[in-house]
Amino acid sequence: MNHSNQPPLLTALAAAVGDDPCVSVGDDAMSPGELRAAAAAVADRIAGADRVAVHATATIETVIAVVGCLTAGVTAVPVPPDSGPAERRHVLADSAAQLWLGDAPEDVELPVVPIDRAARSATSYPEPGAESAALLVYTSGTTGAPKGVVLSRAAIASCLDALYDAWGWTAEDTLVHGLPLFHVHGLVLGVLGALRVGSPLKHTVRPKPAAYAEAGGSLYFGVPTVWSRVCAEPAAARALGSARLLVSGSAPLPMPVFEKLSALTGAAPVERYGMSETLITLSTRHDGERRPGWVGTALPGVHTRLRDERGGPVPHDGESLGQLQVTGPTLFDGYLGLPAKTAESFTEDGWFRTGDIAVVDAGGFHRIVGRESVDLIKSGGYRIGAGEVEQALLAHPGVREAAVVGVPDDDLGQRIVAYVVGEVADGTAVAEFVAGTLSVHKRPREVRVLESLPRNAMGKVQKNLL
Template identity: 70%
Template sequence: MLLRSLNPLAVARGDDIPDAVRIGDTRLSRSDILGAATSVAERVARAERVAILATPTPQTILAVVGCLIAGVTAVPVPPDSGPAERAHILADSGAQAWLGDHDENTGGLPVIPVRMHARSWHSYPEPGEDSIAFVLYTSGTTGPPKGVLLSRRAIAAGIDALAEAWEWTWRDTLVHGLPLFHVHGLVLGVLGALRIGSPLVHTVAPTPEAYVRAGGSLYFGVPTVWSRIADDPDSAAALAGARLLVSGSAPLPVPVFEKLRALTGLAPVERYGMSETMLTVSTRADGERRPGWVGLPVRGAQTRLRDERGEPVPHDGESIGVLQVRGPMLFDGYLNRPEATADTWTEDGWFVTGDVAVIDPDGFHRIVGRESTDLIKSGGFRIGAGEVETSLLGFPGVREAAVIGVPDEDLGQRIVAYVVGDVPESSALIAHVATELSVHKRPREIRVVDALPRNAMGKVQKKLLA
């Protein structure tokens, strides 16, 4: 079963787990979740797909679990989506109902409320492993958002692989304040805790103060969260008793990694994945944690690098190639997009991530970035934007950095760096990179800005810079 009755060990012991989930000021026991979610299941059981406004609330968790119990596909809708994006998601997904509170932009769908205190103990048969649990919509950076089809089998395989890598057990208390419409916050951060039986504290907002108050052993955060904690020494020191600090959804800057390690005594765990693949690469609880590197393939996952011609790229820690993956945690395709689905798979069954990476002789992975924006071809050289950004972040006063390639008649592409912080003359930054890396990797232009454009998960939106 995907949720294993919300905690098999508790079922065996007869325990109820009073604080199975705490979200904001609400506490839900295991029986609260099972009873209220089954009540939801009774009201949606005849539907094929339903939309859920994925606010960080108990109602969202009950709505999602209710859909899983009934075998109905859930379509999480980002609460900050604009009218056009929301209309696209509702129309493209074919959602037949809106599960949750009435909203002015429900697309005319019938509204089914989630009643916190309703209870049902009706028993539903376990849906098939290949049935689709979620349609998760991508960020839409290359066009209208695409619906990623995630099966129950893929979710279970992905969670179990991470539990093995992170030694995640029911003895942990997971803490995070991430959005509930992506893999990181919803699938791993909610379903992972329910499947494993580890209590969950969702802080609603991922602030340093909220993370400290939660008192957990396992913390999930994006780099923006960890950067704020690293800038608050008291809060960082208060997390020293945790077991693991996990960072993902975007690269963790090396200076932030080092500050966290110095303040907490814990080297952060970094990992890599995307909506289509769940998490396929991670550093391990019992293994090396190297700043700027995301570790090894998790159990069941395989990776390889290919160049533009489809030829193998050596695993020498330097050569850049497009990362391809395969494994049981991968998605079942894009909803209503057979051509887009076909375009992302190779003839021999590997998913083309669109990310560029390097792999060292020991199998450690470093993600350079997106092929479309982070692989820069300048003067005949292939340059990863990530390593230039890492170098810039090591310069005093630079708080954030984003590097892109812009068209150049002479070089093909010219390296331009956007930086946030108190920085000196551009020439000093350019010289710093030229000294630390190869000369051809230096930015030709530095643009100082007040902030970098980011999405809800903290990823820099480089297409907005370009």
């Protein structure tokens, strides 16, 4: 199949034989041979293009489309199926996508290539160079239009191989998840990861607790909202007790959910950290400590450091806050068409500025405090991480969800305001509860009760909307 000296990105898919499904999405399943031939049929129709948009629905067609792009050496641009016309127009114009793969909304003016899951081709394609762009993923930043993150085949391969090591992930596993197929979590880890290592993938279309319980997997991926819902259905949670590993990512896992999931399944979840720009860089290990609220150590090949506001080193003492910077083979190639923005996101000596605030202990364990722009609160001369206050709020029996922000204050510089969801009658009592577990200066000055917190598709709270 492979006429170049380049090892295939989807190693297991390229070599696999047999009729057992390598991937299923809902009731649709394909063997390795069927997926290769269906992807080649897509590749035949798009070969020669630079970038093509993929209507990234939770379907087998999306898997065929993305594998078809990787087969042909064409950069895939996953477009969220729930994106509005303005966001879609921006992504298509900014990416200069030449074709649209899959069913198209009415406002799409590109030539449309439908995905026929029954189509087959025997065309053989050489493996593209490792440095070529595999995916162009758009980030939902808190300010401005989404930016296109260019991810090379080499970066994806490096990330996945490091995760196989950290998670003990092998072809013997069966991976289960129901995450969207337009982000790094669901698409890169959840589809390409399975096809590279050869573990069968069962995608449940939606990440419902009952579907997770019925799937019988050994490895499960979820975001905190998914694990919270699993915990709310104890029978489903107990059914996951036979799994080897439950992995949580894309947002911080609240400590009460970590503890409840551990109690119901008999094993603590693995937490990991990454970004579209860096892929996954930190994780707790399958054979190591799993500490609630902490995301573990740097993956093989990845290096991290903490810097203060003047660029000086921050001690790894488990308490001092610093700007997290990373370097390694998993980093992106830049923001498409934004050289100045790309340069600004790296230090002079080549480390990527994540924009996150973290602490690191003497053993190299990392805790992410939050985004520097919204989660580092400077109040009364203190530097306070919003995440620490949120965890303290979630320990209150009446609080189900919490988000903490700093708002301008003439006296304090910023005052801490907490937004909570739950059965809370007296905000003052909740603030005093926090003051009883953290330093008094970290207590919220205001507690506002909401019906729900605004979240994006990956479960991250959108604090700019609060």
